Amino acid sequence: MEQIVGGDKPAADGAGPVSILKSVCRSCHGGCGTLMHVQGDKLLKVEGDPDSPLNKGRLCPIGASTMDLVYHPDRLKYPMRRKGPRGSGQWERISWDEALDEMAEKLQAIKDEFGPESIAMGTGTGRHHIRWVSRFGHALGTPNWSEPGFAQCFHPRINTCLLTYGDFPVCDFTTETMPELILYWGHNPVNSGPDGETRFSVRDSLAANPKIIVVDPRETYLAKKADIWLQLRPGTDDALALAMLNVLIEEKLYDAEFVEKWTHGFAELAERVRPHTPEWAEGVTWVPADKIRAAARLYAEIRPSAMEWGVAIEQTPNCIQTVRAVSLLPALTGNIDVPGGWVFGMNGIGRFPSLIENLSPEMNAKRLGADRFKLLCGEGADLPAAHIPTVLQAMRTGKPYPVKAFMVFGNNTLTTYGNSKLVYESLMKLDFMVCADLFMTPTAELADLVLPAASWPELNQIAGLPTRAANIVLAQQKTVQIGECKSDEEIFVALARRMKLETCTEPVEDVLDAQVRAGTGMSYDDLKVRGFYKIPFRYRKYEEKGFKTPTGKIELYSTRFEEMGYDPLPYYEEPPESPIATPEIAEEFPLVLTTGGRIPFFFNSEHRQLKPLRKAHPDPIAEIHPDTAARLGIKTGDWMWIETKRGKIRQKAKLWKGIDPRVIHCEHGWWFPDKPGPDYGVWESNVNVLTSNLPPFDPQMGTYHLRALLCRVERSDPPA
Numbered sequence: 194m195e196q197i198v199g200g201d202k203p204a205a206d207g208a209g210p211v212s213i214l215k216s217v218c219r220s221c222h223g224g225c226g227t228l229m230h231v232q233g234d235k236l237l238k239v240e241g242d243p244d245s246p247l248n249k250g251r252l253c254p255i256g257a258s259t260m261d262l263v264y265h266p267d268r269l270k271y272p273m274r275r276k277g278p279r280g281s282g283q284w285e286r287i288s289w290d291e292a293l294d295e296m297a298e299k300l301q302a303i304k305d306e307f308g309p310e311s312i313a314m315g316t317g318t319g320r321h322h323i324r325w326v327s328r329f330g331h332a333l334g335t336p337n338w339s340e341p342g343f344a345q346c347f348h349p350r351i352n353t354c355l356l357t358y359g360d361f362p363v364c365d366f367t368t369e370t371m372p373e374l375i376l377y378w379g380h381n382p383v384n385s386g387p388d389g390e391t392r393f394s395v396r397d398s399l400a401a402n403p404k405i406i407v408v409d410p411r412e413t414y415l416a417k418k419a420d421i422w423l424q425l426r427p428g429t430d431d432a433l434a435l436a437m438l439n440v441l442i443e444e445k446l447y448d449a450e451f452v453e454k455w456t457h458g459f460a461e462l463a464e465r466v467r468p469h470t471p472e473w474a475e476g477v478t479w480v481p482a483d484k485i486r487a488a489a490r491l492y493a494e495i496r497p498s499a500m501e502w503g504v505a506i507e508q509t510p511n512c513i514q515t516v517r518a519v520s521l522l523p524a525l526t527g528n529i530d531v532p533g534g535w536v537f538g539m540n541g542i543g544r545f546p547s548l549i550e551n552l553s554p555e556m557n558a559k560r561l562g563a564d565r566f567k568l569l570c571g572e573g574a575d576l577p578a579a580h581i582p583t584v585l586q587a588m589r590t591g592k593p594y595p596v597k598a599f600m601v602f603g604n605n606t607l608t609t610y611g612n613s614k615l616v617y618e619s620l621m622k623l624d625f626m627v628c629a630d631l632f633m634t635p636t637a638e639l640a641d642l643v644l645p646a647a648s649w650p651e652l653n654q655i656a657g658l659p660t661r662a663a664n665i666v667l668a669q670q671k672t673v674q675i676g677e678c679k680s681d682e683e684i685f686v687a688l689a690r691r692m693k694l695e696t697c698t699e700p701v702e703d704v705l706d707a708q709v710r711a712g713t714g715m716s717y718d719d720l721k722v723r724g725f726y727k728i729p730f731r732y733r734k735y736e737e738k739g740f741k742t743p744t745g746k747i748e749l750y751s752t753r754f755e756e757m758g759y760d761p762l763p764y765y766e767e768p769p770e771s772p773i774a775t776p777e778i779a780e781e782f783p784l785v786l787t788t789g790g791r792i793p794f795f796f797n798s799e800h801r802q803l804k805p806l807r808k809a810h811p812d813p814i815a816e817i818h819p820d821t822a823a824r825l826g827i828k829t830g831d832w833m834w835i836e837t838k839r840g841k842i843r844q845k846a847k848l849w850k851g852i853d854p855r856v857i858h859c860e861h862g863w864w865f866p867d868k869p870g871p872d873y874g875v876w877e878s879n880v881n882v883l884t885s886n887l888p889p890f891d892p893q894m895g896t897y898h899l900r901a902l903l904c905r906v907e908r909s910d911p912p913a
């Protein structure tokens with residue numbers, strides 16, 4: 194709390210001066226610059242920072258509710274130990290010293306008896322501390338850390354692009370030239386914020402009035418604005434992308450000079466996509482062939498163009514080859530690292546000391562899933578993580594070896610992992626579980642110890658946007674202390690010291706400072722005063738040294754995939770549960786279910802206890818076409834049962850012409866903090882009661898099946 198921006202202001206109540214400190218909101222994947230009004234030990238107000246190039250003073254509904262989050266009466270404020278049996282909901286307050294001693298002792302005993310690999314670490318998406326979770330795991334000696342997004346969200350795109358392009362491209366929204374065309378593929382960034390920029394950058398890019406193509410089964414705001422909207426059957430993005438590649442190649446619409454000079458394997462790709470005509474794809478995707486042609490032609494015609502792709506292409510077991518197919522569109526049209534195109538970053542943050550070098554090759558090979566999923570757990574991964582279904586299996590069955598302890602730092606496992614009932618069974622088998630969170634959750638109720646985590650205004654960190662590219666580096670700084678809350682980073686350092694580990698013991702700020710210095714040349718403290726630092730952008734960086742792939746080119750034909758024993762060219766595969774793959778299941782469950790389209794008021798399973806947000810969106814909503822609803826006797830506002838082979842939940846019906854009559858969309862992340870614990874209604878409307886975490890998995894990434902499943906619906910009475 195050292196610097197004051199804009200000078201001291203006289204306090205309204207005479208209780209001392211008010212400081213205005215710069216920070217950065219992390220209530221989603223983050224990035225919006227903020228001004229924190231602080232008086233003594235009180236946070237008075239949080240505003241958007243008008244100077245921030247990422248949000249220019251704006252905050253979304255979630256960011257605008259920060260005061261409600263920080264001072265919510267239900268916040269966890271001190272460590273607690275469970276008194277009764279697991280899941281009985283009885284807790285007693287303990288001190289941090291007791292909590293650290295107990296963790297140190299239990300973890301050491303488990304490590305000594307079963308090996309460090311029997312301790313699994315868990316966390317959630319895009320958190321400030323995500324890499325610190327793996328770092329602590331590596332310091333402890335376990336390769337088994339995981340995050341529910343790693344195989345299902347963003348990392349399939351990152352790892353595929355690192356192998357295909359040698360780098361991770363993002364949309365050029367933070368420089369002067371805006372795209373003339375934006376292709377939104379399985380992505381709704383006006384609600385979600387793209388993975389790696391803020392939603393405000395996306396809105397600003399729309400002000401330049403680009404042509405728009407949207408690939409989405411639902412008629413979102415962007416689909417309504419689009420020049421071409423491709424309303425596909427959920428889970429068939431691979432077929433659609435192959436057909437668009439087919440049109441670009443067969444009609445010679447690609448950038449021949451760029452393709453010749455900068456890509457590898459064009460002839461092989463052309464051969465692969467030849468059978469995948471738009472007429473073929475129409476039968477698979479439900480999108481008319483002439484619309485696919487029109488989209489490919491428009492996409493090829495307009496430059497520069499950028500592609501905004503989202504998580505929807507990463508939640509079926511053909512995840513990686515779908516991502517591969519979609520990722521090749523910008524390569525064929527040469528929209529790579531050009532102003533207003535898909536650009537590579539400036540790496541404004543230094544390397545994070547992940548401590549992975551602490552793991553021996555043998556220990557790396559023990560990572561659960563490493564024998565199968567090299568893009569998630571092994572040599573094809575940017576930051577290798579464990580395969581969640583295999584970790585859960587190890588908890589349940591002790592095979593291939595036992596997992597006895599689970600340390601969860603920011604994940605409501607029962608809501609966001611696939612197949613919640615099996616997740617519950619797995620967690621109930623643990624010897625020791627710790628959960629650090631802001632609030633008590635149905636998952637934390639299963640733990641032995643609950644730790645009070647600091648929310649973003651309560652801790653020091655850094656952020657680099659766009660993600661990975663990081664040409665804008667921002668400082669987050671501690672402005673308030675709530676109860677005995679500690680940041681996850683501080684907890685790891687304290688625990689590493691208590692366990693007398695050799696690494697992960699230096700102060701958090703030392704690590705931040707080294708990263709900031711390596712990327713920007715300035716200190717973390719200087720960055721805190723400035724708020725953010727913007728690195729001047731350079732384009733066409735590949736012209737200097739080529740692409741960072743084995744051939745120095747964009748690998749349409751991936752030599753690295755081939756080396757790892759995977760198909761070097763993208764291919765189509767039906768989702769394992771679909772009207773085409775399993776017509777027998779479709780007889781009983783005739784509708785296609787997609788889940789989790791983002792809404793602006795909640796971040797995954799969070800924020801249901803914040804009054805302004807819950808008021809704006811009180812109930813879980815399932816979308817259904819009016820014709821389908823009429824057939825089933827369902828009216829707007831009715832509750833309905835949604836059922837798959839795995840289970841049954843209730844959400845409230847929204848009748849909507851924007852969804853195909855054959856498709857249902859359910860929100861994800863639902864539990865009810867306002868209902869009684871210890872389960873807080875987690876079995877009532879939680880969509881992951883319906884999803885699957887059983888094989889088949891994506892062969893490269895281990896991805897399980899969260900979208901494009903089969904379901905049936907019927908009217909229900911409202912829940913009690």
Ligand SMILES: Nc1nc2c(c(=O)[nH]1)N[C@H]1C(S)=C(S)[C@@H](COP(=O)(O)OP(=O)(O)OC[C@H]3O[C@@H](n4cnc5c(=O)[nH]c(N)nc54)[C@H](O)[C@@H]3O)O[C@H]1N2
Binds near residue numbers: 411
């Ligand atoms: N407010 C808010 N912001 C968030 C989040 C949040 O919960 N709330 N979550 C964050 C997280 S973890 C992520 S990963 C991102 C996700 O954000 P996005 O990548 O934007 O993903 P979604 O909104 O889940 O889905 C995008 C669109 O995909 C469509 N869709 C569904 N199934 C399919 C399909 O099979 N194919 C295609 N092409 N489209 C399909 C949906 O209709 C939806 O409109 O958002 C992040 N930001």
Ligand SMILES: Nc1nc2c(c(=O)[nH]1)N[C@H]1C(S)=C(S)[C@@H](COP(=O)(O)OP(=O)(O)OC[C@H]3O[C@@H](n4cnc5c(=O)[nH]c(N)nc54)[C@H](O)[C@@H]3O)O[C@H]1N2
Binds near residue numbers: 319630647798
């Ligand atoms: N069916 C279906 N399932 C999905 C998805 C879908 O679209 N459909 N989306 C998937 C995707 S893309 C993702 S990324 C995952 C998201 O999964 P997660 O990112 O794990 O999200 P949550 O389960 O909501 O867990 C976040 C928890 O962290 C707590 N928390 C917030 N900030 C902090 C902090 O600083 N420290 C600590 N210790 N705790 C904190 C919150 O209170 C909350 O309980 O869900 C996946 N699950």
Ligand code: SF4
Binds near residue numbers: 221391
């Ligand atoms: S978009 Fe994300 S970072 Fe920006 S205000 Fe909203 S929650 Fe905060």
Ligand SMILES: [Mo]
Binds near residue numbers: 504
């Ligand atoms: Mo995600």
